[in-house]
Amino acid sequence: xxxxxxxxxxxxxxxxxxxxxxxxxxxxxxxxxxxxxxxxxxxxxxxxxxxxxxxxxxxxxxxxxxxxxxxxxxxxxxxxxxxxxxxxxxxxxxxxxxxxxxxxxxxxxxxxxxxxxxxxxxxxxxxxxxxxxxxxxxxxxxxxxxxxxxxxxxxxxxxxxxxxxxxxxxxxxxxxxxxxxxxxxxxxxxxxxxxxxxxxxxxxxxxxxxxxxxxxxxxxxxxxxxxxxxxxxx
Amino acid sequence: xxxxxxxxxxxxxxxxxxxxxxxxxxxxxxxxxxxxxxxxxxxxxxxxxxxxxxxxxxxxxxxxxxxxxxxxxxxxxxxxxxxxxxxxxxxxxxxxxxxxxxxxxxxxxxxxxxxxxxxxxxxxxxxxxxxxxxxxxxxxxxxxxxxxxxxxxxxxxxxxxxxxxxxxxxxxxxxxxxxxxxxxxxxxxxxxxxxxxxxxxxxxxxxxxxxxxxxxxxxxxxx
Numbered sequence: 096x097x098x099x100x101x102x103x104x105x106x107x108x109x110x111x112x113x114x115x116x117x118x119x120x121x122x123x124x125x126x127x128x129x130x131x132x133x134x135x136x137x138x139x140x141x142x143x144x145x146x147x148x149x150x151x152x153x154x155x156x157x158x159x160x161x162x163x164x165x166x167x168x169x170x171x172x173x174x175x176x177x178x179x180x181x182x183x184x185x186x187x188x189x190x191x192x193x194x195x196x197x198x199x200x201x202x203x204x205x206x207x208x209x210x211x212x213x214x215x216x217x218x219x220x221x222x223x224x225x226x227x228x229x230x231x232x233x234x235x236x237x238x239x240x241x242x243x244x245x246x247x248x249x250x251x252x253x254x255x256x257x258x259x260x261x262x263x264x265x266x267x268x269x270x271x272x273x274x275x276x277x278x279x280x281x282x283x284x285x286x287x288x289x290x291x292x293x294x295x296x297x298x299x300x301x302x303x304x305x306x307x308x309x310x311x312x313x314x315x316x317x318x319x320x321x322x323x324x325x326x327x328x329x
Numbered sequence: 330x331x332x333x334x335x336x337x338x339x340x341x342x343x344x345x346x347x348x349x350x351x352x353x354x355x356x357x358x359x360x361x362x363x364x365x366x367x368x369x370x371x372x373x374x375x376x377x378x379x380x381x382x383x384x385x386x387x388x389x390x391x392x393x394x395x396x397x398x399x400x401x402x403x404x405x406x407x408x409x410x411x412x413x414x415x416x417x418x419x420x421x422x423x424x425x426x427x428x429x430x431x432x433x434x435x436x437x438x439x440x441x442x443x444x445x446x447x448x449x450x451x452x453x454x455x456x457x458x459x460x461x462x463x464x465x466x467x468x469x470x471x472x473x474x475x476x477x478x479x480x481x482x483x484x485x486x487x488x489x490x491x492x493x494x495x496x497x498x499x500x501x502x503x504x505x506x507x508x509x510x511x512x513x514x515x516x517x518x519x520x521x522x523x524x525x526x527x528x529x530x531x532x533x534x535x536x537x538x539x540x541x542x543x544x545x546x547x548x549x550x551x552x
Contacts, residue, residue: 153542156411157407163394163397165401184418194544267497276493287518
């Protein structure tokens, strides 16, 4: 294969990874909308649609590995291909979170939800989506300055997450019944999925830095100083 | 490289993956053990051990990509190699959860717990058992086993919800318990996520053998 043909394939693969990113971005926004809008029917549709994200990811993966097999790329090209593999995997997992949020909408049915939660969760997911878009742009433009600027924004998501946790505790204190505790368990998971999404964006940023520089950066640097929420999972 | 050499390399990679699996499985069991015994030094050792898990994962990834690049495997073999990449990465993340639990132990610090740990060790045992069997399913190309394991995730979720409700009552009874209860909840959460990742491994086994794309993550919300 000629060099320019390899370049084209590499470009096409990156384009596919970005498309996957857009699918996941939309799924995340839509999943939280079904929750705040109590749209069970739409949520069921979203759950079913995860298969498109999963199959897209597997398609990207197999094409990437095939390109590695046939072209035996080295150095920067190989790193970019590895980054595509890893980023596609991260995106697929975020897609699973979106599906899990939609499933929570289904499970919660029509029960009314705490108002402060309904106000916090859209902000939280919007921030995570915003970080996701920036990370995809950083990857597309191979911009490591941008990639390094994204992880600190995770503090905002963590802050909102903490707020949600306090809200849910308050709700349960005020109304200590099993069905309320059960609802709170669902809602705390929803918030956790959004928080994990932002963490995975940080992983994407790390892969962007790896693709460009070859350096395996640990961009979750403020982790040690953060509250237990983020540290616990790391 | 003749076919038998390729097969041998593939088997070696699978053996490495199993080794990584047992490293992770014992790290997970140990993390709960040191938590239970309030063993701070043990936690520090486990946190350091995670580096070896990470290195093992990167070695497997490197060997797998090298095999792909040098052997240009055919479709079926490529799916197996892709699965090894994916499973090694899931295992490493499970190792991170074990490290996370060890960190939680340090953050709680020495001293008696507000309640004896019962359900958290049960969760760990169940998740560890699921993990071991998911790797068996991969090695033996056992699709039935791979389909059965994610269904057991309900047990882990039930235990998680039990832990969640119980810890909340401790917080509500005495806000002083808040920090410790929250830490323990996060330990339980790491175990729940471990079981989720086992389901990912099972999905990958099914895809590798049958080409079918399944997503078990929905079953996890049925709480």
